Amino acid sequence: MTQNAVEFIEVAKRRGGFKLGPLSLVIPRGVIFGLVGPNGAGKTTALDLLAGLGRPDAGCIKVGGLDVTTHEVAVKLRMAYAGPETSYASWRRVGRAIDFVSGFYKDWDDARCDTLLTAFGLNRDKAIASLSFGEKNKLSLLMALSRDPDLLVLDEPTTGLDPTARRFLFADLLHRMRGENRTIIIATHQLSELERFADRVALLDRGNIRLCGDLASLVDRFVQIDIAWPETAAAPAQPGITILERSGGRARLLVDGDTAGADWRTRLRTEIIGESALTLEELYLALVGPSAMTRVPETLS
Amino acid sequence: MVLDDLTLQLGPVSPATPGPLYGQIVAAVKREVSAGRLEPGTLLPSYRLLAEGLMVSVITVKRAYEELEREGIIHRRQGLGTFVATHGGDRSRDAARAAAAAALAEAARAGVQAGLTDAELQTLLATELKTLRSTVA
Numbered sequence: 001m002t003q004n005a006v007e008f009i010e011v012a013k014r015r016g017g018f019k020l021g022p023l024s025l026v027i028p029r030g031v032i033f034g035l036v037g038p039n040g041a042g043k044t045t046a047l048d049l050l051a052g053l054g055r056p057d058a059g060c061i062k063v064g065g066l067d068v069t070t071h072e073v074a075v076k077l078r079m080a081y082a083g084p085e086t087s088y089a090s091w092r093r094v095g096r097a098i099d100f101v102s103g104f105y106k107d108w109d110d111a112r113c114d115t116l117l118t119a120f121g122l123n124r125d126k127a128i129a130s131l132s133f134g135e136k137n138k139l140s141l142l143m144a145l146s147r148d149p150d151l152l153v154l155d156e157p158t159t160g161l162d163p164t165a166r167r168f169l170f171a172d173l174l175h176r177m178r179g180e181n182r183t184i185i186i187a188t189h190q191l192s193e194l195e196r197f198a199d200r201v202a203l204l205d206r207g208n209i210r211l212c213g214d215l216a217s218l219v220d221r222f223v224q225i226d227i228a229w230p231e232t233a234a235a236p237a238q239p240g241i242t243i244l245e246r247s248g249g250r251a252r253l254l255v256d257g258d259t260a261g262a263d264w265r266t267r268l269r270t271e272i273i274g275e276s277a278l279t280l281e282e283l284y285l286a287l288v289g290p291s292a293m294t295r296v297p298e299t300l301s
Numbered sequence: 302m303v304l305d306d307l308t309l310q311l312g313p314v315s316p317a318t319p320g321p322l323y324g325q326i327v328a329a330v331k332r333e334v335s336a337g338r339l340e341p342g343t344l345l346p347s348y349r350l351l352a353e354g355l356m357v358s359v360i361t362v363k364r365a366y367e368e369l370e371r372e373g374i375i376h377r378r379q380g381l382g383t384f385v386a387t388h389g390g391d392r393s394r395d396a397a398r399a400a401a402a403a404a405l406a407e408a409a410r411a412g413v414q415a416g417l418t419d420a421e422l423q424t425l426l427a428t429e430l431k432t433l434r435s436t437v438a
Contacts, residue, residue: 174352
């Protein structure tokens with residue numbers, strides 16, 4: 001049995017003008033894995049391919065060592081997917097949709113489903129067409145969370161959820177993690193929430209992985225520093241250091257400890273006025289935020 | 302050890318509290334061990350169970366346990382679990398003393414930088430201590 005829950009091997013996919021990959025990504029078993037990135041970065045495309053909605057143009061995706069294309073049924077039985085696009089409207093009522101979907105899966109838990117109905121304030125008799133945006137998302141989540149799959153894939157699970165429902169969702173996810181072989185993948189823009197609950201994250205940007213690793217080491221790896229930097233002074237030569245902002249004789253820099261080397265402080269030869277760690281959200285903004293996009297790629301090298 | 306009790310004892314872990322989440326768990330375990338509310342030999346919950354109890358990622362608890370193990374406050378026994386170390390209490394108290402000494406050194410440095418005399422600094426410390434002791438008592 002492979003130790004990896006999911007493997008993307010050189011996966012490429014074109015959708016209109018968008019190109020995903022070639023993407024290689026390994027997600028080990030037993031982790032909550034966060035997939036983050038700007039809108040249009042390819043998160044949903046990657047997760048759709050994983051869930052068997054469409055096939056890659058090149059490369060392959062494996063779940064528990066099985067190719068998702070050639071072992072479609074076996075993979076679908078051990079995986080649950082909930083996304084914003086999933087629609088159950090054709091069954092008209094919540095209860096009918098549940099009765100239909102539950103019949104497919106041996107790992108469906110009726111008691112769990114009832115708990116979720118209560119927690120999410122859903123009613124079996126309710127017409128699906130009359131559900132609010134948040135309630136439709138709750139129904140989609142309920143379909144996935146009523147099961148006990150090896151792999152749970154959630155695309156934007158907190159969309160439209162109130163704080164109580166979000167708490168319930170994450171308590172449920174952490175409870176699942178009691179099983180050492182359970183793996184959860186979450187694509188989301190809620191970075192502070194992800195920072196609390198995820199073990200590993202990957203940052204997807206314009207169809208490619210920009211950064212991937214366990215959250216603790218990613219957060220330790222980067223630091224932002226403020227230095228005095230006279231307008232006239234030339235840029236100090238230094239790899240792994242990017243300018244975040246520069247104004248009025250002062251600059252804020254992002255230091256990537258992996259690239260900058262252990263002795264970057266001594267080599268900088270400038271007094272460091274301020275130094276602070278970054279949250280996942282700050283790191284995201286520094287790497288792909290609006291200032292990163294308009295910023296001249298002024299790497300100090 | 303009932304997990305809910307321990308969750309209440311070691312929590313809450315909150316971004317509203319200064320310091321990283323794993324550091325909050327480290328501090329809480331040290332506080333409980335040093336005060337004797339977690340006795341040497343107590344079996345601690347697995348990473349996954351405590352993560353669920355405190356509503357944090359498994360990696361956060363793992364990191365906290367690793368730090369506590371490095372400091373000799375808890376120890377892991379292969380296949381048996383993680384326990385409060387025999388001298389965990391002393392080590393926690395030593396660590397608390399070292400932290401207090403460091404904070405005082407920092408305060409002294411700030412005082413000198415602000416141009417306070419030795420006598421003024423000593424008066425400040427004495428006043429602070431007096432206020433503190435009177436509220437505690």
